[in-house]
Each structure stands twice: as structure tokens, then as C-alpha cells.
Amino acid sequence: MSILRKLGANSSIYASTNVLQRGAAFLLMPLYTHYLEPSAYGVLAIVTAVNGILSIVFTLGLTSAITRFYFEYQDDPPMLAQFWGSILVFVLLLSATLAGLLLLTGEVLLRPLIGDVPFWPFVALGVMATFFQPFFSAFLAVLQMRNQAARFAAVSLANFALTTVLTIALLVQMGWGVRAPLIATLVTSAVFFFVSFWLLRDDLQLCLRWSHLKLALGYSLPLVPHSVSSQVTAVVDRLVLNSYLGTAAAGLYSVGAMLALVVEVLAQSVNRAYVPLTMGALKRGQPADIEQIRTAGTVFVGLFCVLGAGVAGYAPELLWLMASAAYAPAAVVVPFLVFAGVANAFYLIFVNVMFYDRSAVRLIPLGTVTSALICLGLSLVLVPAFGLMGAAVAAVLGQTLAAILIAVVAYRYEQVRWSYARQALAFGLSLATALGLSRLDAGSLAANIALKLLGLGCLASVVGMLLWKQPRLFGRALLELLHGRPRAAAAILLDGATPT
Secondary structure, three states: OOOHHHHHHHHHHHHHHHHHHHHHHHHHHHHHHOOOOOOHHHHHHHHHHHHHHHHHHHHOOOOHHHHHOOHOOOOOOHHHHHHHHHHHHHHHHHHHHHHHHHHHHHHHOHHHHHHHOOHHHHHHHHHHHHHHHHHHHHHHHHHOOOOHHHHHHHHHHHHHHHHHHHHHHHHHHHHOOOOOHHHHHHHHHHHHHHHHHHHHHHHOOOOOOOOHHHHHHHHHHHHHHHHHHHHHHHHHHHOOOOOHHHHHOOOHHHHHHHHHHHHHHHHHHHHHHHHHHHHHHHHHHHHHHHHHHHHHHHHHHHHHHHHHHHHHHHHHHHHHHOHHHHHHHHHOOOHHHHHHHHHHHHHHHHHHHHOOOHHHHHHHHHHOOOOOOOOHHHHHHHHHHHOOOHHHHHHHHHHHHHHHHHHHHHHOOOOOOOOOHHHHHHHHHHHOOOOOHHOOOOOHHHHHHHHHHHHHHHHHHHHHHHHHHHHHHHHHHHHHHHHOHHHHHHHHHHHOOOOO
């Protein structure tokens, strides 16, 4: 099977499962906004943001070494078992130590991040959940590298189902408020900690070999500033909003961010399939494989530009459908947050070669740390003056800068030559279209839907013409999809989109 066919097949599985695995909060948003006031939803958003940062610190980025060195040891299963076992034992010891320390001192240590949010019980529940999560993340990384998309889907669906059932029971039946999703996440994380260990038992040799740790840490430690900076860029807007305007403002903003999560989750889903195929193609170095990666990446860019414009353009209607009236003001931030996610999709494409080339790994933080600092600075300046809108503008500028800087740094290592100018123009036109459509008001819901759909059709034609000189490419693929032929739609996109 060609790289493009594998990408299409696996992406569809990863997309559906990752929406459930990462998007449980999005799918439960109608429930949350009905039972939680904006201030309570803001507490949940702050705890989630802090957990994202802690998850990186708890692992020192070692799960990235699992994926990187799989291709080095896949032909030597005993050595691979020792390598994985050493990493996971070390991560378990480290995360247990740090979690215990934070449970004892987190009230003081985390106060600058959490503002007025009580450490007990809310943040403490998040810390305990974060302790259990690395093992499950490592297990999913193993399945991803082995291209076991079906097994990945089954485990992810089970994780989502347990989280959802527990959340509904505790929130609706028990009336536990914001504690409900936090306790549900903790219980699910603990359960799948043991499930992951059991399913990996034949692939691991539990040990602590310094030679393996040295190699893994040598790869992962330079990535920690990158990972922390990426996470800070993603959540600093909420943390600054909470600090200046309180949890209610953070709650409103986070509901807007939930709509943007659609684009981010889908981008990460495609990237799960894209990464192992890219790593394999770069290792082989065959021109035909490199050209297929170029084609797939350009389709990736075009699709997410149009998808982002669609989600952002229909933001008012989506919020009306999915959230209570108290959250309607969040619509103004959605276009900016959606295109922060689109910029992240660009970033994922450009950064892949740097994860493959060991000499380039140390340079990855250059772009992400710089953009995180700028995003933090912009948030501190814009939030006091412009509130929610200031945070949203800071978010899209920070993510866009990260993509640009990584593209510049990666250029010297890149075997794939991207059409940077055309991709940048597609991004700019799509963002402008999204802003215009989100503010369109034709007087009725039906008229708004029809006019926005027309605008998206025009954008799809322009992007198709810009990237491939094929204005009808997306339209042809959409017709096949509407006729129930997803494989034919994927074939049109992957075979017909020849970058120029």
C-alpha cells in the first residue's frame, strides 16, 4: 500500500478515535454548559491547562523517545523491550515523586498559575490524574508506531466511554458540579494505567538500564523546553484571563476554544498517521516517497484552511446549538482560536523532519520558546485592555509565529520542498474569510447558513486553484463524499492534488 493510501486509511481511524479520546470535553460541552456556570467551567479549564503543563514535566518528554527509537530497535525485540521498560520505569518513579511533592506543596507552588482556583480538591484531583496518564500515552504511542490503528481505536473508544459514563453519572445524577469531570478523569486514568501495563506486558522488560536512559534522555530533554513552550502557548491565554478577569471570563473563553478544538483534534489525528509514514519515508530517502509526503502535506494544509473557515464562520450558530445563552459572547473569539489550530497544523507538517534528524532536535525549542514568550507578552498586554478578544489575538499570533519560525529553522534539514508562499497565502485568505463569515447576519438562520455555505465554496475553489491550479478539486471530493464514497473522495484529494 502506498504512503498516501496508508495515510488516508489510518487518518480516518485516528480522526474518529482522537475526536473521542481528546474531544470528550467538546462532546460533553452541551452538558457542561447546562449544569456549570461560566465560573465553574473556568475552574475546569484552568485545571486542564495546568495538567497539560504538568504532564510534560512528569515525563521529561520521554514518550517522544518511544516513537523515535522504535525504528532503530524494531528488528531487535529484546533490546526494544529493555529500552521501553527502562523508559517507563523511570517515568513511573519520576511522576510518583513529583505528584507526591505537589500534593504536599502545590497550594504554594502552583498558586501563580491557578490564581483564585482552590488547590483542594480541584487542582489536587488533576495532579493525581496526571500521575496515571503517561503509561497510557506511551501505550498509544507504541500502537501508533506499529500502525495498529484498529487496536488504537478500540482502546481509545473504551477510554472515552468510561470517562463519559462517569462524568454523566457524577454531574447529572450525583450533582457534584465541577468535581464530576475531574473525578471521572482521575478514575479513568487509573483504570487505563493498569490496562496499558497489562496489554504491554509481553513487550516490556521492566528494568532501569542507564545506557537506554542516557540515549532516550539525550533525545527527549532538548525537547522539554519545546513541549512546555508549546503547551504554554496553548493555555497561557486562559491563565492570564483567569488572573486578570477571573474564572467566569476563562470559562466563556474556554467554550469558544472548545469549538476550535475540532480543528486541533483533527489535525493531531491526521498527524498520528502522518508521523510514522514520514519517518519511514525519510529513512528510505526515495524520491517517490518524498513526493508522496509533499502531496499529503499540501492536502493537509488545504483541507484545514477550508475546514477552519467553516468552523469559524458558523461559530454563532454552533454556540446557539451546543451551549446555553450565557456562553453566547464566546462567539467573537472562535475565528482567532480556530486559526491558531490551523497554524498548529502547519507547524506539525514542518516540524516532522526535525524530530527525525537528531542534529535538528536541539533547535526545535528555538521557535516554540520564542513564540511562547511572545504569546505570553501579548496576553499580558492585550488582555487587560481588550479582555477575551485580546487573549484570542495573542493566541493566533503566537501559534502562527511558532509555525513560521519552525519552517525557517527546518528548511536546512527538509528533504521536502514546500510551497511556503502559496500555503501562507491560503492561510491568510482563509482567516479573512472566516472573520467575514462569522460576522455575517442576513436576518434569518436559513439565509445565514446558505450565504456562509456559498462563501465557503468560493474559498475552497480559490484554495484549490492556489495550491494545485485545480479550483474544482474540493468540490469533486465533496460530491463523492455526499454520495457515500469516502474512498473515492480521498483518492481525488490524494491522487489529484499534485503540488505545483
